[in-house]
Amino acid sequence: MAERAVCVVGAGLIGGSLLRAAEKAGRTVWGASASEATAAQACADGFDVTINTDAALRRAAEADALVVLAVPLPAVPDVLRRVDAIAPACRLTDAVSVKVAVADAVDRYAPRARYVGAHPMAGTAESGWAAGDAELFTGAAWVVAADDGLDLDVWRDVADLAWACGARVVPAATDEHDLAVARVSHLPHLLAAILAAVGAGEVDPALGGGDLPLALAASSFADGTRVAGTRPELVLAMCEGNRDALLAAVDDALGRLGVMRGALASTGGLAATVKAGYAGRMRWSATREPLEHHVSLTGPAVLAELRDIGRRGEVVTGWA
Amino acid sequence: MAERAVCVVGAGLIGGSLLRAAEKAGRTVWGASASEATAAQACADGFDVTINTDAALRRAAEADALVVLAVPLPAVPDVLRRVDAIAPACRLTDAVSVKVAVADAVDRYAPRARYVGAHPMAGTAESGWAAGDAELFTGAAWVVAADDGLDLDVWRDVADLAWACGARVVPAATDEHDLAVARVSHLPHLLAAILAAVGAGEVDPALGGGDLPLALAASSFADGTRVAGTRPELVLAMCEGNRDALLAAVDDALGRLGVMRGALASTGGLAATVKAGYAGRMRWSATREPLEHHVSLTGPAVLAELRDIGRRGEVVTGWA
Incomplete structure (x- = not known):
């Protein structure tokens, strides 16, 4: 065939x-x-x-x-x-x-x-x-x-x-996909937009304004705002179409940012935030070579088995 | 000499x-x-x-x-x-x-x-x-x-x-530097850490958890979390040493994220956030070729003149 x-x-x-x-x-x-x-x-x-x-x-x-x-x-x-x-x-x-x-x-x-x-x-x-x-x-x-x-x-x-x-x-599963991409695809676009707006913010020189901040922006800002350069209509179509899942991801980020703000204001310490971020990034790096499966599309539970492969971060690369 | x-x-x-x-x-x-x-x-x-x-x-x-x-x-x-x-x-x-x-x-x-x-x-x-x-x-x-x-x-x-x-x-000026880098260098590290933690978050499968999110993380997550891979001690030394200026930048980000959250929950619209981010990123791109000055280190107001060059996002590249 x-x-x-x-x-x-x-x-x-x-x-x-x-x-x-x-x-x-x-x-x-x-x-x-x-x-x-x-x-x-x-x-x-x-x-x-x-x-x-x-x-x-x-x-x-x-x-x-x-x-x-x-x-x-x-x-x-x-x-x-x-x-x-x-x-x-x-x-x-x-x-x-x-x-x-x-x-x-x-x-x-x-x-x-x-x-x-x-x-x-x-x-x-x-x-x-x-x-x-x-x-x-x-x-x-x-x-x-x-x-x-x-x-x-x-x-x-x-x-x-x-x-x-x-x-x-x-x-x-369809719904699990949407929750996952809210966290790792849509939230990155929104945080990039917020970072770009804060960097370019129209602020009083006494608050670090004028054009000095953007002049000092180096690779951390460049990388952190890269996807803010995506055509806004595309970002809106993607994010607004995933509203419920995105709200959960945004609330997670807001909660973590609020806890961090509190720690910075009270003790001045950022270790919990920075170490959790480092651990997350390292865990992501470790997922770059996922376990590969060959599957047979037969049996009553095949779709449930497939979902479990994805939930473990593993992939299908051929037919058994 | x-x-x-x-x-x-x-x-x-x-x-x-x-x-x-x-x-x-x-x-x-x-x-x-x-x-x-x-x-x-x-x-x-x-x-x-x-x-x-x-x-x-x-x-x-x-x-x-x-x-x-x-x-x-x-x-x-x-x-x-x-x-x-x-x-x-x-x-x-x-x-x-x-x-x-x-x-x-x-x-x-x-x-x-x-x-x-x-x-x-x-x-x-x-x-x-x-x-x-x-x-x-x-x-x-x-x-x-x-x-x-x-x-x-x-x-x-x-x-x-x-x-x-x-x-x-x-x-x-020393203080204006610290306010500026809080926005374009320290805040990017903290937002990267938050994003990495949200992506790797230990969440209920019903909330998009397991290892699926990291398996789906592509370039927006990779770029947005890159600096979360920096050695935590270095990030802490940098960010904790700029506490007051960083609080102002974090509050700006929190405020913008809160407004965005409200808009997403109420009308479902993200246009204001996404367009402001796009504009900020475009403005940053436009600053990549700053106006260059040759200056003479003489006269009573030379340091004030130098500060004004930096506030406009311009640079000094030689002596007049």
Whole structure:
């Protein structure tokens, strides 16, 4: 059997990288973009990207292709309506950074689709077709939803695509994904924004203002604010679409920051904060080479087993 | 006249880089380290570094060298006592990351020294002699204190050394320096620590816990927590030594985070936070090529003029 064809809706940083990576892996791949300029750029680079989403979906239905939604969350409902009209039972996944909201939208707008949500954990502060890169996903974690009841045949398609793009599959329940990315992806964007605003704050010279602070900003500020340079619409779509999970992460950060503020004001000591941060960073470093599993997509408990692999921070890299 | 000789006390990341950079610039340079292992490493690399601080200072007194304190803040008083005993009126500067506390210590322990405080704004998450690099200061901002009453002859020595190391001089009042670095250097370390702790937090799986969050952490988390990997003692010495200024910066961040939390909980909107952060990051990017001045160290108002250059985020790169 030839490897499954791929239809990518959206050709920004993620969709554009996916088109490039899938083609490089030898897949038949085509796409759609709502932007004429983007479609023209992609075509000029030799990719089959149309502004006619319906036509791309029709071809997907005919070829039994895997359809990948790679549009920002606010654009998802409109695309799903077209899916339901043109390729209602297609194999469907996505690359959107929140999963509960997309799953809810699929239930509502394209309930017949064979949907398995996904989220490749890769990105840069750049955006748009031109920023895309066939290697963007190399070595990255690619979350694949592992809730009970999902279509295992499509699950296999999604994992195969992730591997074709050089990524490692991390299975996760939809809601656990959203709680996790609130902590390690959305909160970093918000703290970066706060740090950038404090650094650039319009403050009285007596409070360290003027342009002196930014002139003294070195690598700690540069790294800590890098993602604050992301296009605001993209950050808003991502963070606002994960409101409940994000509130829990923000409250955790606020609580820790408040405790630290109290310690600094009372005893002047910051050891608890700084040591907890050091331990966290070291623990993160230790997770960079996760245990790899080959799994068999059979048995009644396979999805529960997959979720447990992800909860342990481990990955799936092939079929048993 | 030969260029002024340099005596560096401390041979960690900063002192070790300074020894390398000054030697590369053709200066006569020697140093001292309280650590036998460090001194041995530096000597093995061909540098004149002794564990006998008194001997290094005696040579500095004889050669009328510029003495640079490159030790962590808690070690400063002990070194200053030796300065007062052996080279009491020496030309003295430092590379410590806070300036009010060092100036106070000089007033107390080495009041006869001809002290002009300084702070090269460069570093990495690494530390120790082996992490040193002759190019560490290339293109960096090198703050030189510009309070009224300072010794202009030593000011010239310090600026000459900064330029020899490839840096740009940013003049600043001692207290304004501390307020500025609280915002752009110390706060980044604390927010990185908080983010790392939240990402690694021991949380209930129902709250997104287990090892899943760290497994999903990608570049936004990696960059946002990079400086949380700095040796905790160094971060504590730096941040705890700047307590009052840091409290103001932490309160600014807490206030902004609280406002954001309120907006997320009530309307779900994060636009104000994200746009302010984007604007701050863009403003920082725009400061990377500051206006350069050549100055003359003459006239009654020269130090006030220098402070104004730094307040505008501009730099001094030579003598008029």
